[in-house]
Amino acid sequence: MQRWCAMVALVFWTPYGAAQPLALELRPAALLAQARVTLADVAIVAGGEPLATLELGVAPRIGYVERLSREQIGLMIRRRAGVTREIAWSGAASVALQSQSQTIGSEALAQVAVRSVLAAWQARLPGITVDLAAPPGALEVPFGAIEIKARALSEPRLAARMPVWIDIRVDGAVYRSLVVALNVTARQPVHVARRALAAGTLADAGDFEQRDENVVALDAMPAAPAAAGWRMRRALAAGQILTQASLPQPGMIFRGDTVRLLILRGAVEIEARGVALADAAPGQPLAVRLPNASEPVNARVSPTGAVVMEME
Structure with missing residues (x-):
């Protein structure tokens, strides 16, 4: 009886601290729905194994396929988790990684750009209209929470063609930035010169007539003629719009005054x-x-x- 018990002990006894091999069945392919690759994505790991959530790296960019071999994955496990256990491999010799994607339509990108220009200028120029100079292409991005945001406009004034930078974030991180080109017009009643007016010329309201014109290309805000006469600070050609730049600065004195x-x-x-x-x-x-x-x-x-x- 004592001899039989000793034999059982030899079969079931393992040295103190010895670890079982890490059993991994490598998948032939993995389609990733997140930005980081974990061990469980590329291999079937025994239930309860804490290494299943170990991050191995960043998922491939949309449209690209990356391949990891058993040797590469084993090296990552040892370096990142300090594992010294033997790895018992089964399954494929390597795994092909590819990221799942979701599509952001061209219209969604365009709307963000158009709204950013309208938000900045519509209060000052109610007659503003904005449309696409060239539609952006649809964009494939990884799975996750999407945020599309326009950057602050870099142009201090409106231009007939305006570029708007758009940042696309997935799960809070910028995935892609692109430019959306817009055509801008803004028509409103303005005052235009009836005749050519040189700088320093005495002018009054009778030298101007009101018209509906596009004011986008102006380098200063449109102005109304002063009730009293004034000297022109800047020359105007016949038909040119009167702006603040042509009106005298308060307290301005001209030669001959x-x-x-x-x-x-x-x-x-x-x-x-x-x-x-x-x-x-x-x-x-x-x-x-x-x-x-x-x-x-x-x-x-x-x-x-x-x-x-x-x-x-």
Whole structure:
């Protein structure tokens, strides 16, 4: 009886700390529905084996096939998990990896781009219309939560053709970025010059007529003629739209204007009238010719538009 018990002990006894081989049945192919590859994706692992969730790497890009051999997978297991157990392989000699995909239609990408331009400009230009210059192609992306977002517009003003960058995220990570080209028009009532108006010309409301025009290509916002006359800061050709760039800056003084000169010396203030010899904006120096004076005096245009000369 004692001899029989000893034989049973020899059969069932294993040395303390010895580990059973890691049994893996390699699949011939794996179609992945997530961005990371796990051991369970590429092989059938015995139930309860904690190594089943071990990450082996990144899934292939959509449309590509990658192949992993038994040797490559075994090396990954040993390096990433520090496994020293023997691996008992069965199944295929290698596994072909391919990522499942989902399609984002061209229309979904285009809508995001169009809405970004409308959101930025429609409040200022109610007559704006935006359409595709060229439709983007449909896009294949991995399975996961999709977010399509337009970047902030890089152009400080509207252009007839606007590129909009779109970022496509899958599960929070940027998978692809692309440009959607848009055609933009914005028609609204504006004032156009009836005749050519050179810079410095005295103009009034009668020099303009109202029309409905596309304002996208303008380098400044459209403007309405001032109630009183003004000097043109920028020249306009006949038929050209009046913009803020052609109206004088508040406090602007033009060559030939009669100005009121304040001469300050300590607490003493003297007022005189003179003629501006150049154009000057607030904060800029201005030469003024006084009546019966042989030489001009040097003054400065104040922030309020007054012409001031300070004497020591």
